[in-house]
Amino acid sequence: MFNKINALYFSGTGTTRKVVLYLVESLTAKIEEPVERINIDFSLPEARIQSPCFTEKDLVIVGIPVYAGRVPNILLKYLNSVKGNGAQAVAVVLYGNRNFDDSLIELTDILSNNSFKVVAAGAFIGEHSFSKILAQGRPDKDDMKEVENFARDIYGKINRSTYFHELLVSGQKPYRNYYQPKDRLDNSFDFRVISPHTKKDVCIDCKNCAEICPVGSISYDDTSVMNGICIKCCACIKGCPVEAKYFDNENYKKHQHDLEKIYTERLEPETFI
Ligand SMILES: Cc1cc2nc3c(=O)[nH]c(=O)nc-3n(C[C@H](O)[C@H](O)[C@H](O)COP(=O)(O)O)c2cc1C
Ligand code: SF4
Ligand code: SF4
Numbered sequence: 001m002f003n004k005i006n007a008l009y010f011s012g013t014g015t016t017r018k019v020v021l022y023l024v025e026s027l028t029a030k031i032e033e034p035v036e037r038i039n040i041d042f043s044l045p046e047a048r049i050q051s052p053c054f055t056e057k058d059l060v061i062v063g064i065p066v067y068a069g070r071v072p073n074i075l076l077k078y079l080n081s082v083k084g085n086g087a088q089a090v091a092v093v094l095y096g097n098r099n100f101d102d103s104l105i106e107l108t109d110i111l112s113n114n115s116f117k118v119v120a121a122g123a124f125i126g127e128h129s130f131s132k133i134l135a136q137g138r139p140d141k142d143d144m145k146e147v148e149n150f151a152r153d154i155y156g157k158i159n160r161s162t163y164f165h166e167l168l169v170s171g172q173k174p175y176r177n178y179y180q181p182k183d184r185l186d187n188s189f190d191f192r193v194i195s196p197h198t199k200k201d202v203c204i205d206c207k208n209c210a211e212i213c214p215v216g217s218i219s220y221d222d223t224s225v226m227n228g229i230c231i232k233c234c235a236c237i238k239g240c241p242v243e244a245k246y247f248d249n250e251n252y253k254k255h256q257h258d259l260e261k262i263y264t265e266r267l268e269p270e271t272f273i
Contacts, residue, residue, distance in 0.1 A: 002059040006038040009063035012233030015126025016094040020063035026151035048078040054087035063092040068178035069101030084116030091121040096128025097135035105171025122271040129234040146269040181255035195230035203244040209236035
């Protein structure tokens with residue numbers, strides 16, 4: 001049995017954080033022996049400089065958002081450097097009600113390759129980063145109930161098992177290519193070049209966007225200036241207290257509109273034990 005339970009997550013707009021932390025809380029509540037809780041949030045660049053090292057005494061809940069149906073490629077270097085050393089892990093992905101495609105199987109593989117024993121995996125739904133109406137307000141009360149059920153199942157499995165069979169997770173191998181949005185002529189377009197703009201007359205210069213950008217690309221001195229890449233995580237858009245940040249790229253707006261129009265049917269969390 002473990003004596004440390006770790007939350008290890010990246011979260012641009014907070015939905016992954018919410019699910020991972022509630023899973024940790026729900027699991028901790030089930031354990032009678034004293035257990036230490038550790039929080040490793042690797043959303044900011046400085047948190048990704050050092051790689052954590054775990055042992056057999058750790059249970060690690062690893063959470064990431066789904067980007068283009070996969071593990072965000074910006075996180076691969078960091079995730080591949082985390083050392084499991086026999087620790088047990090739970091893989092968690094959050095997606096915006098389109099599809100989690102091969103992200104969960106990819107995360108599970110990364111963890112297994114890093115010497116984690118992956119006990120369980122789950123895909124949960126979070127409000128889509130690009131939208132305020134697609135999967136609005138999720139994870140909600142019903143999702144959190146599913147998190148509690150997931151904690152119950154994980155606890156049951158850990159208590160009963162002396163060894164783990166290979167976990168079967170939905171997704172395919174080789175993994176599908178990164179999902180590509182389409183422009184008005186139904187052609188793929190280069191999403192990477194798009195970055196947010198700032199309504200200078202609205203901005204109150206609170207610096208929040210510069211402090212929370214996961215790739216450190218918003219200039220602190222002038223927050224309307226980008227000094228690096230944008231991964232479209234929308235942390236600055238949703239985290240601005242006065243809604244001064246926005247995307248005005250036509251292809252981005254079309255993609256946002258398509259998502260909001262097509263993926264209206266509520267999807268439910270899926271867990272694998
Ligand atoms: C660049 C990017 C790509 C995304 N791709 C997908 C996707 O392929 N499928 C999906 O359902 N949601 C997708 N989303 C939505 C996020 O996975 C979802 O909103 C998630 O809850 C965000 O997690 P966070 O709040 O921890 O940042 C994408 C979001 C971003 C920023
Ligand atoms: S978070 Fe919004 S108000 Fe604050 S500095 Fe950034 S753009 Fe300006
Ligand atoms: S500038 Fe891009 S990468 Fe940085 S917080 Fe905003 S959307 Fe995310």
